[in-house]
Amino acid sequence: MTLLQLEGVSVRFGERAVASALDGVDLAVAEHEIVCVLGPSGSGKSTLLRVVAGLQPVADGRVLLGGADQAAVPVHRRGVGLMFQDHQLFPHRDVGGNVAFGLRMRGASKRSSEARVTELLELVGLPGAQGRAVASLSGGEQQRVALARALAPSPRLLMLDEPLGQLDRGLRERLVVELQGLFSRLGTTVLAVTHDQGEAFALADRVVVMRDGRIAQAGTPLEVWQRPASEFVARFLGFENVVPAELSAGVAATPWGKVPVPAGSPAGEHQVLIRPAGVVLSAVGLGCEVVSRTFRGTHVALLLRPEVGPVLEAECGLEGAPAVGDRVSVGFAPAEVVVLPGE
């Protein structure tokens, strides 16, 4: 069932603003779904969260929660939990006081609120931390307390704005896994905003990529990764091998020469993406010089300067990876070639 629905939501800042911070956004989030909104700085991600929370009025469109229009519903009655990047814990309250804050505000008794705090601190992996001072917590622990505080009133929708933004990479990767487990156990519906695609892809059931206040693509992480909907999305995901090409009869004429494309690809002029895994070292093919190579754990990422065309990103196995300055030749694997729809 749909929990959150945005219908043609637009937000404009300033009367004469030419561009909209949000421009006719349609989005539905199902109950128990985890949706991550991704996009470059200024694409409207935070504005989207603020609209849903009721912190930002809309110029056009509607926000529905559980089917009910929220236009006249104030922030504290929407039943949404918010957790921001800087987690804004109250420095003068202890951990228990921070987690209990929303409960006491809603009129919970001291006893029921204490029981809930105990439960939540156990849930986020900080059992018995009630009496600790906020200043004595590590960044990761503060993050857990902020999460416990947001979850305490059992919001029907939990919204996270760059939830792991300030933590170091290792901790982030661990917390993403924990969060995912926690949300799936609790059946929490989550709308999260992040600029970190790794985080979004690890956490989300569905990712939404934004550009200039509009949704550029929405889909499962696998769908978006395998079939970026445009050059913008492909480049945002970090793919660099995107070129214009003329397609006919299963072959694309590209600046790198002829590249086989998947069966059923359209003919005519299109942008073509070749994922690095599709640029394969081979005995014959396009001659290239190795410009750089980076060890990535499971493979080696290569940057190649071909005889013709722009630089090419390639991947190869750890065994026998060429060195910088080596001359190699490459072929192309059609399974890793994506013909991008026009923008």
Ligand SMILES: Nc1ncnc2c1ncn2[C@@H]1O[C@H](COP(=O)(O)OP(=O)(O)OP(=O)(O)O)[C@@H](O)[C@H]1O
């Ligand atoms: N209070 C405001 N007044 C005027 N313009 C604003 C205001 N808040 C946001 N904007 C503009 O609206 C657009 C969207 O901003 P928003 O903060 O939603 O982007 P974002 O994707 O969350 O960016 P970031 O990743 O940098 O946080 C930007 O162009 C921004 O400058």
